[in-house]
Amino acid sequence: MLPTPIINDIDYDRVYEPSEDSFLLLDCFEQEQGTLQSKLKGKLPIITEIGTGSGIVTTFILQNILQNGVYMTTDINPHACNQVLQTLKANGQNNKVDSLQMDLTGAIRSNLIDILIFNPPYVPAEEVPDIPDSNDDPTWLDVALLGGEDGMKITWKVLRNLDKILSSDGIAYILFCARNKPESIQEYMQSSGWKVDIILTRKAGWEVLSILKFYR
Template sequence: MFDTPILSKDINYDHVYDPAEDTFLLMDALESEHNNGKFSSDKTTISLEIGSGSGMISSFIIKHKIFGKNNFHLSSDINVLAVNETSKTINLNEHTSRYDTLLMSLLSNIKDKSLDYLVFNPPYVPSDEVPVLSSQDRLSVALEGGKDGMEITNILIHQLSKKLSENGCAYILFCASNKPLEYKEKINHEYNMDLIEKRKCGWEVLSIYRITRK
């Protein structure tokens, strides 16, 4: 089992997402895919984690070369404090790999068909509306996903057809309230959606799906 990255001791979790069960489930899914030979070890690839928060998942990807030894990894967040923490966490754990951190909303600054791998632990908690990022409240945008907790995930998946490379794939986390099986049928005409990991975490049932083009 790959070791877990270390985090800075001074992260302000009032404004940056604290790694929790969903974080570790996603890392377990990526490790499983890596160990099963899903990722090319020789091909030059580009990966992106959206919503990097503390930087734990991106550090895990980079440190253990999850997507291969020739992977260039990008980490992004709309919260500038999270971007800064991600950079610090990566530097604490890895000093030789190629990577960059971006202040960015979803896939807004990504070139068409340039991503081979995408990782997203979205704001999946159902809420009355999607919150707006503010200096007073930077955490709600990492948690609350609007109707069925799916408004942000919906936007992201609509962007995938333009941004993923022809053989690219996305690893996205869902909770039971997101109704992932219904969503799988909804996007069936355009994407394959395969379950990788599923786990009961407290009151939540969380799952990781691999999404690829038809």
Template sequence: MFSTPIVKDVDYDKVYEPSEDSFCFLDCFEDQKEFLEERLGKKVTPLLVEIGTGSGIITTFLLQNILPDAVYMATDVNPSACTSVLNTVRLNCPQRACLVDSLRMSLVSGVRRNLVDVLVFNPPYVPATEVPKYSQKGDDDSNWLDLALLGGKDGMITTWQVLNDLEEILSSRGVAYILFCARNKPENVAEEMRSRGWRVDIVFKRKAGWEVLSILRFIKV
């Protein structure tokens, strides 16, 4: 069992605190290590992108334990999260910190098409009347914690933005891991994506309090 990265000096009034959903990803990737090594091979350095990196716990865990030689891009709309991921990486794996870059952007809007080998997203998945707006300029007037959680109708507005673009985001060997709660109706999402020609597997499922969390893996067929 791999150890959990140390996360220190993160301002949890502004940045999502690692929670049950974050830990699901750590356990999931422990199981997925062999699959990823086999799929990605050793010839070309893989590019891993985590959308919505928060404290950086998932990216750091992946770098430390699962794909130590990949190149990492961490994105978040929250400027404090963009700083936190780099601090967490440096704290846990100083010698590999040069492999991680952090960029403030929405989703993967600034990433060139069809380059991403592994996409990871623990999205704002809680159903709400709308996805909160955020400040594009600074970090003073936005409610970053609401933005980390609230996903609009069915909690799926932000997640569908990524799923609808997945074909253009992933490389030919690309694979995406996205987390869902039961209220996101993951079985319906899987069915819809299969009908669009994707292979979808539920690779992780866990009851967390009253919530059931699952991680779906999407592969281009």
């Protein structure tokens, strides 16, 4: 088993704490290690995690899976953007990742990303919360959790733009809960020309989580 990154001094009131979904992503990339290293051999890949939270996933991939790559992380939450840099520093990986405050992949050039990772706000809710107006707002954590109807409002923004986000041979790893209806998403994306694999599925408390892999 590959080592889990050290996490220090997280403000749990504003930054998503590593949980079962985070650790499922770590297990996913440990399982995909050989595939990714073989596919990207001789290439300097662009690797982007959307919604980094604590930074545990990006740090794990950088430490253990793809040591040679250009890493850009994004989060709308400024506290998360700072936290990912702290986590990288705690694990001896400072100055190797650009942490960008933005909505999804907004300002990143089209068809640039080779590996995309997204643990979205997947919890169903009546609506997606508004982006707070100030860094001191106590509702930043809600933005990381609540995904509107079926928990899919934010995730669909990414899925419908994958063709513009990913490079020609890019791969996206996206996490879903059972209430997001991942089987239906798999069928829809396949009918739109994407190849979709279910990499891992795991019961986590009262929830069932799955990671789907999307590629051309």
